[in-house]
Amino acid sequence: MNIICTVVSENYSVKALELCDTIELRLDVLPESVVGRFIEWEKDLIFTCRREGDGGGFRGEEERRLSIISRYVMYADFVDIEYDVDEDFFRSVKRSGVGIIESYHSLKNPGYTYLRDIIEGKKGDILKIAIPGKHKKDIKLILKLHSEYDNLIAFLIGEEYRFTRIISSLSGSPFIYCHAGTPTAPGQFSVEEIYRLRNILTQRVIQ
Amino acid sequence: MNIICTVVSENYSVKALELCDTIELRLDVLPESVVGRFIEWEKDLIFTCRREGDGGGFRGEEERRLSIISRYVMYADFVDIEYDVDEDFFRSVKRSGVGIIESYHSLKNPGYTYLRDIIEGKKGDILKIAIPGKHKKDIKLILKLHSEYDNLIAFLIGEEYRFTRIISSLSGSPFIYCHAGTPTAPGQFSVEEIYRLRNILTQRVIQ
Numbered sequence: 179m180n181i182i183c184t185v186v187s188e189n190y191s192v193k194a195l196e197l198c199d200t201i202e203l204r205l206d207v208l209p210e211s212v213v214g215r216f217i218e219w220e221k222d223l224i225f226t227c228r229r230e231g232d233g234g235g236f237r238g239e240e241e242r243r244l245s246i247i248s249r250y251v252m253y254a255d256f257v258d259i260e261y262d263v264d265e266d267f268f269r270s271v272k273r274s275g276v277g278i279i280e281s282y283h284s285l286k287n288p289g290y291t292y293l294r295d296i297i298e299g300k301k302g303d304i305l306k307i308a309i310p311g312k313h314k315k316d317i318k319l320i321l322k323l324h325s326e327y328d329n330l331i332a333f334l335i336g337e338e339y340r341f342t343r344i345i346s347s348l349s350g351s352p353f354i355y356c357h358a359g360t361p362t363a364p365g366q367f368s369v370e371e372i373y374r375l376r377n378i379l380t381q382r383v384i385q
Numbered sequence: 386m387n388i389i390c391t392v393v394s395e396n397y398s399v400k401a402l403e404l405c406d407t408i409e410l411r412l413d414v415l416p417e418s419v420v421g422r423f424i425e426w427e428k429d430l431i432f433t434c435r436r437e438g439d440g441g442g443f444r445g446e447e448e449r450r451l452s453i454i455s456r457y458v459m460y461a462d463f464v465d466i467e468y469d470v471d472e473d474f475f476r477s478v479k480r481s482g483v484g485i486i487e488s489y490h491s492l493k494n495p496g497y498t499y500l501r502d503i504i505e506g507k508k509g510d511i512l513k514i515a516i517p518g519k520h521k522k523d524i525k526l527i528l529k530l531h532s533e534y535d536n537l538i539a540f541l542i543g544e545e546y547r548f549t550r551i552i553s554s555l556s557g558s559p560f561i562y563c564h565a566g567t568p569t570a571p572g573q574f575s576v577e578e579i580y581r582l583r584n585i586l587t588q589r590v591i592q
Contacts, residue, residue: 344586
């Protein structure tokens with residue numbers, strides 16, 4: 179259970195961040211000075227710049243957004259790129275040797291076939307799918323995707339469905355997204371909660 | 386996450402049992418006097434009498450085993466009956482209005498098709514499948530079964546795969562089996578561990 183922490187504001191807890199394995203820096207909302215603090219820290223870094231339409235804070239030309247991301251590729255262990263971004267951009271990031279999390283964020287569940295096609299045609303190393311949880315069958319969909327694919331992070335957004343983040347993580351997804359003070363999506367766990375949970379799950383069993 | 390605690394010896398912790406929702410009493414190993422203590426307790430009760438071949442302690446005629454179970458039906462909320470027991474026995478327990486957990490325990494993973502056929506032809510209310518975890522693909526099997534069926538408890542036996550018990554529970558299985566002092570299967574969590582884990586998962590999120 180590799181804990182990623184997403185930083186979206188200056189109000190983060192350093193203590194919480196120290197418990198993380200990886201930190202995601204949201205270039206759409208963080209001032210450059212805050213991003214700078216994290217570069218050359220010992221933690222692995224993910225950079226992303228989320229569009230307003232995907233629930234982020236970036237408003238502007240796509241070209242400018244991609245150029246912001248490009249500027250940070252040299253500091254990155256992973257870059258998060260949306261599934262609908264041009265293939266050329268994926269290729270250029272890949273050439274730099276940086277890992278790619280290809281992401282699909284939506285306020286609507288597009289159904290199994292649509293998601294399967296994204297996964298089958300994936301351009302990144304890891305696929306991240308975050309869709310809203312509304313019905314019990316949405317949980318079944320998450321289970322089905324994880325039963326069929328690896329290198330997948332698939333979960334439901336929403337407090338009531340937050341446990342699907344744990345299902346995803348236990349099903350072998352490479353990361354679990356947490357917060358260090360300010361949740362970035364409904365249902366997100368805090369780093370401390372996941373840290374405690376991980377301790378319970380990995381405790382050595384003495385029989 | 387309805388916590389079941391399995392009692393197999395007199396060395397149980399009353400404090401742990403108080404945290405449970407349901408208690409499973411193993412008639413194959415518990416003395417009658419211990420079983421008697423639990424009857425008329427406020428907890429829901431499951432009765433089972435496990436055969437030696439299924440990892441239990443009962444050696445003897447099948448007819449005698451079923452008659453032991455029958456004796457406790459009147460005190461039961463659920464009775465655990467093995468999938469290969471005669472259909473007539475299932476029918477007679479069902480007539481008494483008691484819930485049935487139909488169980489499949491095996492030291493060998495028989496594969497998807499075999500398990501699917503058991504589920505499709507199920508004679509009980511809930512199906513419980515416990516098979517050994519050996520490969521990563523065994524986890525995929527558990528995910529697949531849970532993505533397709535309800536009223537299912539399916540997990541992998543073994544310390545390394547104990548997290549599949551959590552996957553099963555989060556996937557909607559009605560119970561999670563724990564111990565109150567003495568694990569009854571490799572990888573089983575203690576009641577206290579699951580209680581702490583459940584608290585983390587169900588905490589109200591304040592945003």
